[in-house]
Amino acid sequence: AQSVTQLGSHVSVSEGALVLLRCNYSSSVPPYLFWYVQYPNQGLQLLLKYTSAATLVKGINGFEAEFKKSETSFHLTKPSAHMSDAAEYFCAVQYPGGYQKVTFGTGTKLQVIP
């Protein structure tokens, strides 16, 4: 069965520091992978996705993620944190083809310290 594991339910960084949010996936076939962001009292919105094209994926708001098959990872990074990045981030996995079930990780809350 497909699944994702997000390491660290809470991450704190200083404004201007590197953001690194970790995600490892489990899938028997090369999956589609997503990062979504949720701001307080809002629904989730897509940051970026990997669909077997380039392994380094760039998303909105300066975020990017790299698909590493050997490590079964899809970590999210941003070189310099901004106060507005404070939110909860979800990694998600989907099997290509067939039905469109997406499985979400448990989320990582990012705190940005001024």
Next chain:
Amino acid sequence: DAGVIQSPRHEVTEMGQEVTLRCKPISGHDYLFWYRQTMMRGLELLIYFNNNVPIDDSGMPEDRFSAKMPNASFSTLKIQPSEPRDSAVYFCASSLVLGTGGSEAFFGQGTRLTVV
């Protein structure tokens, strides 16, 4: 398009009452998903539809929960009778799938349900 529209945004009800949550997906989208979010269990997929047909309802917690999609522009999630443990934020999402998948899901703003 206005995005995925959910109503109500907040619902407070007494235990035992029937609750109906509503969702209008983005026009033209062929998949609709219902999720439940709680602190304890995170984001759980309850059920999803393809072209108005339920595909997978294995996430529906029990028979008290039911979902319908009578047409392409409307879906409901009903809880009858409601219990305090049903308190959560319920999200509806829709997507348009091209090819084998990897499509973005667009989420509504959610309905915060409190059962007292």
